[in-house]
Each structure stands twice: as structure tokens, then as C-alpha cells.
Amino acid sequence: MLTKQEMTEIQAELNRYEQKRGGCIEALKTVQRHRGWISDESLAELADFLEMTTDDLDSVATFYNLIFRKPVGRHIILMCTSISCWVMGSEEVLHYIEEKLGIKPGETTADGRFTLIPNVCLGACDHAPALMIDGSLHGDLDAQKIDEILAGYE
Amino acid sequence: MDRPLTENIRPGAPPDIDAYERAGGYRALRKVLKDADPKGLIQTVIDSHLRGRGGAGFPTGRKWSFVPGGEKAAHPVYLIINGDEMEPGTFKDRLLLEGNPHQLIEGIILGGYAIQADIAYIFLRQEYTVAERCCSRAIAEAYDRGYLGRNILGSGFSLELYLHTSAGRYICGEETALLNALEGRRAIPRAKPPFPPVVGLWGKPTIVDNVETICNVPHIAEHGADWFRALSRCGDGGTKIYGASGRVKKPGLWELPMGVTIREILEEHAGGMRDGFQLRGIIPGGASTEFLSADQLDVKMDFDSVQAAGSRLGTGTMIILDDRTCPVGMVLNLMRFFARQSCGWCTPCREGLPWLARALEAIENGEGRLEDMEILRRHTGLLAPGHTFCALAPGAVEPLQSALTLFEDDFIRHIREKRCPWRK
Ligand SMILES: Cc1cc2nc3c(=O)[nH]c(=O)nc-3n(C[C@H](O)[C@H](O)[C@H](O)COP(=O)(O)O)c2cc1C
Numbered sequence: 001m002l003t004k005q006e007m008t009e010i011q012a013e014l015n016r017y018e019q020k021r022g023g024c025i026e027a028l029k030t031v032q033r034h035r036g037w038i039s040d041e042s043l044a045e046l047a048d049f050l051e052m053t054t055d056d057l058d059s060v061a062t063f064y065n066l067i068f069r070k071p072v073g074r075h076i077i078l079m080c081t082s083i084s085c086w087v088m089g090s091e092e093v094l095h096y097i098e099e100k101l102g103i104k105p106g107e108t109t110a111d112g113r114f115t116l117i118p119n120v121c122l123g124a125c126d127h128a129p130a131l132m133i134d135g136s137l138h139g140d141l142d143a144q145k146i147d148e149i150l151a152g153y154e
Numbered sequence: 155m156d157r158p159l160t161e162n163i164r165p166g167a168p169p170d171i172d173a174y175e176r177a178g179g180y181r182a183l184r185k186v187l188k189d190a191d192p193k194g195l196i197q198t199v200i201d202s203h204l205r206g207r208g209g210a211g212f213p214t215g216r217k218w219s220f221v222p223g224g225e226k227a228a229h230p231v232y233l234i235i236n237g238d239e240m241e242p243g244t245f246k247d248r249l250l251l252e253g254n255p256h257q258l259i260e261g262i263i264l265g266g267y268a269i270q271a272d273i274a275y276i277f278l279r280q281e282y283t284v285a286e287r288c289c290s291r292a293i294a295e296a297y298d299r300g301y302l303g304r305n306i307l308g309s310g311f312s313l314e315l316y317l318h319t320s321a322g323r324y325i326c327g328e329e330t331a332l333l334n335a336l337e338g339r340r341a342i343p344r345a346k347p348p349f350p351p352v353v354g355l356w357g358k359p360t361i362v363d364n365v366e367t368i369c370n371v372p373h374i375a376e377h378g379a380d381w382f383r384a385l386s387r388c389g390d391g392g393t394k395i396y397g398a399s400g401r402v403k404k405p406g407l408w409e410l411p412m413g414v415t416i417r418e419i420l421e422e423h424a425g426g427m428r429d430g431f432q433l434r435g436i437i438p439g440g441a442s443t444e445f446l447s448a449d450q451l452d453v454k455m456d457f458d459s460v461q462a463a464g465s466r467l468g469t470g471t472m473i474i475l476d477d478r479t480c481p482v483g484m485v486l487n488l489m490r491f492f493a494r495q496s497c498g499w500c501t502p503c504r505e506g507l508p509w510l511a512r513a514l515e516a517i518e519n520g521e522g523r524l525e526d527m528e529i530l531r532r533h534t535g536l537l538a539p540g541h542t543f544c545a546l547a548p549g550a551v552e553p554l555q556s557a558l559t560l561f562e563d564d565f566i567r568h569i570r571e572k573r574c575p576w577r578k
Pocket residue numbers: 205206207208209210211212214236237238239240241324325326327328329330362363364365367368544545546
């Protein structure tokens with residue numbers, strides 16, 4: 001069941017679209033904000049609420065790389081792998097993070113602390129290489145900076 | 155005032171509505187609403203020679219004029235601001251969104267008035283979290299002051315403005331894919347015609363304008379078309395937010411007259427190359443534009459001049475290739491991006507881009523053959539405009555086809571030496 005809080009938040013978004021389904025991305029994001037990811041159960045509940053079929057909603061959910069249909073860690077690392085960051089050495093930074101956390105891109109650490117996801121250009125190309133954790137941007141990265149940044153997330 | 159767009163920019167701590175008004179903000183809106191001549195505003199924008207800053211450079215006023223008007227016209231009319239900015243190497247709209255959201259909102263209300271829109275959306279990529287906060291606050295302030303909502307400043311004109319945050323996928327920035335995204339469908343481009351100004355969101359007339367484009371509108375409305383054209387050094391009106399990233403001394407963004415040369419941007423503003431690095435190539439306007447060579451520094455950065463030089467102005471944010479970076483690796487990185495971001499709707503793009511990425515990967519890893527050069531060349535032609543449903547695939551092959559000519563020797567060295575000469 002969607003919680004009251006979730007329903008209120010979703011309803012506020014739905015009013016902004018001519019048809020209910022227009023709000024489905026914001027609805028998915030609202031549920032994800034509360035539950036971390038979109039399970040099959042969450043998807044079915046939400047589809048009911050939006051008067052869409054589950055498959056229809058799933059086809060939208062799976063289109064977007066920032067809607068998670070699998071469980072993720074407490075913190076999401078979006079590592080920019082696009083061109084300006086690549087020129088400035090993002091491959092080494094990514095390898096350093098992989099080694100440090102013991103995971104490959106797309107994986108979650110065993111303690112559930114971090115999920116590491118490669119991402120397209122974060123619009124911080126003048127501070128390449130860059131990454132984003134839980135919506136906060138970090139630029140001009142090197143190994144030492146990575147240590148400092150990751151230490152800030154429990 | 156020769157830098158209208160960035161004069162009052164305060165990234166991360168943008169002017170609130172009082173500060174914006176003190177600096178002359180919402181004056182243009184008051185004037186336009188008093189004149190009560192939406193068609194006149196469209197004409198002013200046509201006369202200003204403002205061209206779209208989202209990449210394609212379509213004249214903004216002309217696009218607006220395609221919205222059917224008059225008594226019998228379909229409503230609601232929609233105005234959508236494209237803030238999806240995911241083109242690799244592009245970071246200019248973020249500055250405007252985070253640095254002065256009221257400038258954008260005033261532009262939206264003016265643009266909305268010109269096309270007699272009822273509802274406007276700002277379509278923002280999810281990762282722009284600071285921009286989301288800045289815009290939300292500014293929208294609330296504008297509603298409070300009566301600049302948005304019903305009967306704006308007693309003019310009889312009403313406009314609702316909503317912020318939509320997306321959930322990833324580069325293709326959402328393509329304007330018809332964006333319409334599907336806003337309707338809560340998979341963000342796959344639509345067939346054109348019909349074009350969005352006639353049949354757009356939910357089948358209603360819809361204009362999609364880039365963030366930077368619309369930020370120019372308050373200044374045009376306030377100071378006029380002649381003033382705007384005079385800001386530029388070429389036939390297109392206004393200033394442009396240019397950028398540079400890569401191994402230059404001072405990567406960044408600068409608002410400059412439209413039509414300054416690459417040399418001026420790179421040498422005067424970006425400080426030249428970092429010590430120990432030499433310039434080898436320039437991608438002038440985001441990932442989907444062709445490389446220019448290091449001896450094309452005198453090309454002017456306006457739509458027509460860059461086109462004449464064999465590339466496109468695109469977003470005007472340059473990506474610099476230096477001599478210590480492998481051009482094959484660079485093109486491979488770009489191709490992997492496009493292959494991954496293909497929406498999968500049409501076969502040449504869905505199948506062709508991953509295939510190109512694999513071929514480039516083989517060359518980069520020293521497993522290429524000389525015949526591959528010809529195959530790659532031929533394949534770029536197969537993905538030319540008109541062969542695919544949208545412009546993603548043609549854009550994807552632009553850097554490749556130019557690199558095959560400009561850096562042919564480097565490709566051949568990879569093949570002959572069976573390794574990447576830039577890797578130890
Ligand atoms: C694959 C693809 C991605 C695009 N992404 C963006 C984008 O992020 N922002 C943008 O303004 N235009 C983008 N465009 C261009 C839009 O389709 C459209 O032309 C533009 O938003 C119109 O605004 P303008 O006339 O003000 O430039 C993209 C086009 C393609 C083909």
C-alpha cells in the first residue's frame with residue numbers, strides 16, 4: 001500500500017498534467033525517495049494508483065537509468081564517464097573507486113553503503129573529473145579527494 | 155551592458171526576487187503586458203535574429219510564429235523550457251539555472267505571452283539538484299508577486315509554470331522525445347511532421363525552447379531588436395555563453411559577443427593550453443559536433459561560420475583534444491556514450507552505434523585491420539541525416555567522420571603497431 005505521505009506527494013504532482021500518467025515519473029521518483037528503489041510490489045501499487053497497467057508503468061520505469069528496479073546502497077555514486085572527464089583522467093579515478101570499494105560499476109558494496117553507477121556528463125566539465133553522490137556534485141577529483149569525499153558518507 | 159545574460163549571475167546564491175527587481179528585473183514584463191501586443195513581441199524577437207541555443211540554431215521568433223493563433227486556435231498552448239542539458243562537454247545552462255532563475259522565469263512569461271501559452275514547464279535533468287532548488291524557490295516567489303498564475307498583473311493573461319525533473323536518459327533532450335517524457339511515456343522521438351508548434355504535448359500546440367535561448371528574451375523585450383543585434387559580431391543576434399573544457403589552463407564559461415573566434419576564447423579566456431600540452435583538435439559545440447583542427451583557430455564561433463568550416467556551433471561549449479590524449483580513445487568514448495544512449499527505436503542507430511563502438515574498441519586495443527578504416531567511413535554515411543528517426547545517430551557519427559580524416563595517421567598507427575601509442 002502507498003502511504004498517506006506518498007499519496008499526498010504524488011497527488012500534488014499529478015495535478016500538473018493533463019492526464020494522470022504524465023506524473024508517473026515523478027510518482028516513481030517519490031516512491032523511490034521513500035523506499036530506496038522500485039520493487040515489483042511498489043510498481044504494482046503505483047500502477048493501480050495511476051490507473052496504468054503494471055507492464056505499461058514498468059516500460060517507463062525501465063527506460064530511465066535513475067529509476068532503480070533493483071535494490072541499491074544507502075548512497076548512490078554517479079561517476080561521470082563522458083568526454084571531458086575522460087580527457088582529464090576519469091578512468092583512473094573510476095578504477096581507484098572500484099579498488100577502494102571492491103565493487104565494479106553497477107554493483108553495491110557488501111555492507112550496503114555505496115552503489116557505483118557510471119553516468120553521462122554531469123554538466124561540471126570545467127571541474128573534470130567529476131562525480132555526484134546523492135545529488136551533491138564533487139569536481140576536480142583525484143585519489144586523495146576521493147578518500148576525503150567517501151569518508152563523509154556512512 | 156554588454157553581458158546581459160551573466161551580469162547578475164550568482165551561481166548557487168542567485169538574486170532573490172527583490173534583488174532581481176532592484177536590478178531592473180520584471181520591468182520588461184510590465185512593459186510588454188502594458189503594450190498588449192503579443193504579435194509585436196514575436197516580431198521583435200524575429201528582428202533580433204535570436205537563434206536557438208539548444209544546438210540547432212533555429213530562429214526563435216519564427217518558431218513562435220508557427221503556433222496557430224486567433225479565436226479558433228487550440229488551447230491549452232504549451233511552452234516547454236529544455237533544461238535537459240546532457241550533451242557531453244556542455245555545462246552552460248546549469249550556470250543560468252543556478253545563477254539567475256528569475257531571468258529565466260521572466261523570459262518564460264514573456265515567451266508564453268508572445269505565443270499566448272496557458273501552461274509552461276521547465277524540463278530539468280535530475281542531476282541538476284541545485285538548479286532544482288533555485289528554480290523552485292524562484293517560481294514560488296514569482297507566484298507570490300502575481301507574475302505567474304491567473305490574470306498576471308491585471309493584464310488578463312494567465313500562465314501556470316511547473317518544474318518537471320526527469321530521471322536520466324540523454325534522448326529526453328530531443329524535443330519530441332521530451333514531449334513523450336512529459337506525457338509519462340517512454341521517451342522515444344516522434345515522427346515529424348506534424349511539428350510540435352502545431353501538434354505537441356497532449357496533441358496541443360507546443361514550443362520547446364532551450365534555457366539559454368529564453369534567458370535572452372527579457373533583454374530583447376526591454377532594449378529592442380537593434381540593441382540585441384548590435385551585441386553580436388555577426389548576423390545572428392546577441393551574446394553567447396561559450397565554454398571550454400579539457401587541458402586548457404582555465405576551463406570555464408564566458409559570455410561573449412556571438413561570433414568571436416575560437417582563438418579569442420581559447421587564448422584570452424581559457425588561458426591557452428596547460429604547460430606541456432599542445433592543441434590537436436577542437437570539438438566546438440558538445441559531443442555531437444565534428445572536430446576542427448588546431449589550425450582552424452580563426453573560425454568564428456557562430457552558426458554559419460562553424461558550419462562553413464565543416465562542423466557545427468552546437469552548444470558552443472568546446473572540448474579540447476591535446477597531444478597527450480589518444481584521438482581514437484576519444485572517439486571511442488564518444489561512441490560508447492551514443493551507443494548507450496540510443497533510445498533503441500530505429501535499427502540503424504540501435505544496432506549501428508554499438509557496432510561502431512566495437513570496431514573502434516578493436517582498433518584502440520590493437521586488434522584493428524586496415525580495411526576497418528573504409529568500413530568505418532562507409533558506415534558513417536549509413537547513419538547520415540534522414541536514415542534514422544532522430545538526430546542522435548547523425549550527431550553520433552559527426553566526431554567519428556571528422557576524426558577519420560583529421561587523425562587518419564593515428565588510426566593507422568594503432569592498426570600497424572597493434573597497440574595504442576598513447577598507452578604505456
Ligand atoms: C539527442 C538530442 C538531444 C538533445 N538535447 C537537448 C538538450 O539537452 N537541451 C536542449 O536545449 N536541446 C537539446 N536538443 C535539441 C532539441 O531537440 C531542440 O532543438 C531544442 O531544445 C530547441 O530549442 P532552441 O530552439 O532554443 O535551441 C537535443 C537534440 C537531440 C537530437
